Amino acid sequence: MSSAPSAGIFQPLKADDPEVVGGYRLAAVLGAGGMGKVYLSYTPGGRPIAIKVIRSEFGEDPEFRRRFQQEVRSAERVQGLYTAPVIDSDTEGAQPWLATAYVPGPSLAHAVAHHGALPPRSVLLLAVGVAEALTVIHGAGIVHRDLKPANVLLASDGPRVIDFGIARAADTTALTSTGVSIGTPAFMAPEQASAGTITPATDVFALGQIAAFAAIGSSVYGDGPSHAVLYRIVHEDPELGGLPEELRPLVTRCLSRDPADRPALTEVIALCNEAAGAEPLRQGEDWLPRAVAGSITERVHLLPAPAPTPPPRPVTPIPTEVSAQPPAPSAPPASAAAPTHAAPTQAAPAQPGPPRPAPAQPGQATVPTGYGTPQPYAQPPRPQPSYAQPTYAQPTYSQPTYTQQQPGWGQPTYPPAPTKPKRTGLIVTLSVVGAVIGLAVLGSLLPDGDKGDKGGTDGASGSKAGGGSSSASPGGSQKPVDPQPVSYKGIDIPGSHQLLLADNPPRPAEPSSGGVRYGKGDLYYYRDTTFGNDEFGTANGKLVLLNNSEKGSLDTCRKVTRFTEKITLDQLTNGSEVCVLSDAGHIAVATYRGKSGAKESSQYITVDLTIWRNAEAAKKD
Template sequence: MNGDVAGGVFQPLEGDDPPMVAGYRIAARLGSGGMGKVYLSHTPGGRPVAIKVIRPEFAEDPEFRRRFRQEVQSAQRVQGLYTAPVMDSDTDGPNPWLATAYVPGPTLSAAVAEHGPLPARTILMLVAGIAEALQVIHGAGIVHRDLKPSNVLLAADGPRVIDFGIARAADATSLTASGVAVGTPAFMAPEQAAGREISGATDIFALGQVAAYAALGAPAYGEGPSHGVLYRIVHEEPDLSKIPDELRPLITRCLVKDPAGRASLTEILDLCRTASDQTQLRRPEDWLPGGLADGISHRQEVPAPVPTTAVPTATAAVPAGPTAPPTAHTAPTAHATPAAPAAAPAAAPAAPATPPPGYPSGAGHPAAHPSQPGTASRPQGYGPASAFGPPRAAYTPHPTPAPIPMPLIQVGTPHPPKRRNRTAIILVSVFGGLLLFLASCGAFINSLGKSTGYSADGANPTSSAKGQPRPDPEPVVTKDFKLTSNYHLKFADDTLEPHDSKEDDLYYYCASEECTFGTYGAKLARLDSGTEGSLQACRQETRYTTRIPVEALSKGGAMCVKTEQGSIALVVYKGSSAKNDPSTYATLDVTVWRGAARKD
């Protein structure tokens, strides 16, 4: 999300750059990439943020929007020390965007281009930090897919991994099918280059390439035409002879062609500790070379937030005619005057007048207020609620609207009164009386229904309350179901089948040697060992979570899932696929009671 641009870190806005994005006033342009442009803005409390606005070509693709919405929802759950958290987003508007915390540091690609290869000590700290970030990202069920030097930022206290999972939104869209490249071929894994299954091991291979790039100052598989680079990645071994000795075992373990043979993230951290001769890695304040560290100190002097009066006049102009009160879609100025009819520009989005209820004035960075009300306290026009609740617009007082002139009344000879149509008057009177009669009949029938317990349509709404409780639904049982890694189940299906969608009820995901069951909207709970799996046991279970590692389940271990649609499922884990199996899957017995959690 944060990157360098030629000629300086903070670039002035150009003609096609927006002065405001959904209430965030843009202070500078940070850079651009294959999926959009990145801008610097600030929260209402003055905390700098980086806002990525997606290219219109992608925004027009329905499949991209669907995947982008899913990936942003997943990314908002990632809160690691070495990631830039996603703080806000709008995935459904005309121009999708997301905002992350601004990281005052260059990208790894910019640092190497300016200062050359990094020392081995710095690279060990770099790899360890990225490995920790990937542990958190994979733990949220996300594969980065586009880990490369330009997606790694170098901050004073360690690296930051950005744009995790967003590349998946661009996969298989009409744009990629028509030749728009997403991602960098020089940092792809063999399975990615060959179009095979993507997993957490794909990010491990990319991590090895990133480490080699930091040590060599160039990609491990060379540069040149994309097809040549991809061929070498799939079929050839890289030349690592110039890699420092202490880094070569680490990078070699990452660049194994077979995903199953690559190092796990835990092994990578162990190799970093071994290479640094430390039992525990300690990141010193001077982990970066001197010249690079000095440059970071200048980056912390970000441009000040844009004041309200600094918004270009064109965005604050109003059409000719009576001045209307400003709304959430009209930017007020201190001295707004009507423009000439021939030159009235379109109104631009602007800041609301006062904070919504529940949002204190002078509040700080949104991440500091995770418990503040979100959508419920946000008036219409503020865009979708973020993961952290508070609205994103800066608050400025509205000017007092100019009085609306009253219409002129022409004074002159009055028109002679028209003769009233007696037939029309009689018909209106008869029709009005008929309506009153029908309304009286309806009121009488309803009152009679209340006294007898039946409504006007013959239904008895109180019979279910007075009678016996609704019987439990019949269970739907599926034995020995194979759920493949990175696929999902939806318990509303008449016949269970795996889906490639993150809006379903239960997913299974494996990264390296770690596999996890998880949910996105449903409630997940693990039954204690020895507890008989039943509908009643699942109804009583309240120890909800969103993730259960497979290592926490023995064969025969049971999980309960309560879906947002009111169904309850009992999932019994029976084992995982063998290591030499070409597919990675879990075998499950699934019992579903549809509607069992509803009270109606």
């Protein structure tokens, strides 16, 4: 097990630490937290990476694994200048892990603890970088939920936001209520502390706290027991006495208790630029104080080298058949055979007897010989193709006469068929006469009531007969083919979120404006915080709650007519099926799987979806 330079930055691996994770050899310990432990490793090309290994307790929780897989897939789409991109992951192994790019810089929490508060301009550049990072993270459908100074790293060219969305995987597992702490109470938003709805505005509140923490050097809601801090966040104003005046507009807007009063991320960046004054904000090598920048340089110098790769074990030669002829005296014993990956060594002086085979190059296949020593398999020389193009006789395009035999074909000759005279006029005449006779016979077979006494009846019968003939004819219209269903399991829809059936996969999101009941969502979950009448509905189609005797299918959804636009959750039980018919022509069966617990930090419902896209014509406005 390798050791690493310490100074509190890189800790050596301990006896209970793994040496290899997912094929990456670990070099040092970077830190540990409620979710797991973080290690330093390197890619095959020598780039340092940080590997977060999730605690085994979480790995044994099926619900955590499912959510962790969802969050990792979402995090892989986040590629921003101020985020640490996901490099690799394993969400299905015995212990899940996630690898991101390593950022050689201290966290904001570490920098403030060791060097004090940052100057106002550094705080503004910090806030701008974090706002840009959140823009990319929210664009991928992720709410960070655990944005705090420990999750903001200070690199030489700006901040980096890490661990986005990972807290989402743990906040609804059984472990969060049994002593495992996820998230830092001092940096939670009021809606998090009071089990309200989590939205992107939740991260904006945390951004305001981070900016104040960087400028003051401490939390604006104080320290102490978690319940006391959370009470102050929900009911009391922040302590901003030591905050520089130019930062007050930014921080006070972000720390509004009502999420609707907090600025959007574009407004955050605008507020930062206004506070900067005449000198525009530009990230550069001098954005941090010298003491903090020096700690970045120190980390680069102390970065431990990649752990040495152990030498491969020798390859045991493949046993061969006993040779009828004994080996020559100079042949080496089989136990002395060198592994196939060994580098070639200088040839020994020639000895009498058969020549020794050359060592195999790395990756070269070997075949056993009579001496029991692997010998490189020599590919037989392949004949090089001749690139001289053969000459072909150009065919003549004159039509051959079929009275003569074609040269080389060996086909018999046939005399030309005699030309028959055309009798087009006679054929047309006979066709007309036959049609008249057929109509006369058909008319004689019809009953008296159908022989034309009632012109209206005759016309209707003729139309009906003609329609049946058309549908049976090859040129008639055919029934359209139904689309194939696509199924999605375990979709969590948070309160005041909607989704579209056309999306693949459907991802819950907040409406761009207004509430979900007045938006464009094919499905939504509305939380009624006043009367508790939560709704499962659609703003872009119709719903039908199926009876227990009705099987959710495409045919069933087409036949049912008990249309509505919303269903209260007290009408649903686990397994209830709801037909959804969107105005865009998509049909779905939503199977209700339950609601989050009252004590959970976020409120959501879980549904399974089976969707037949474009099953009907889109409804015209």
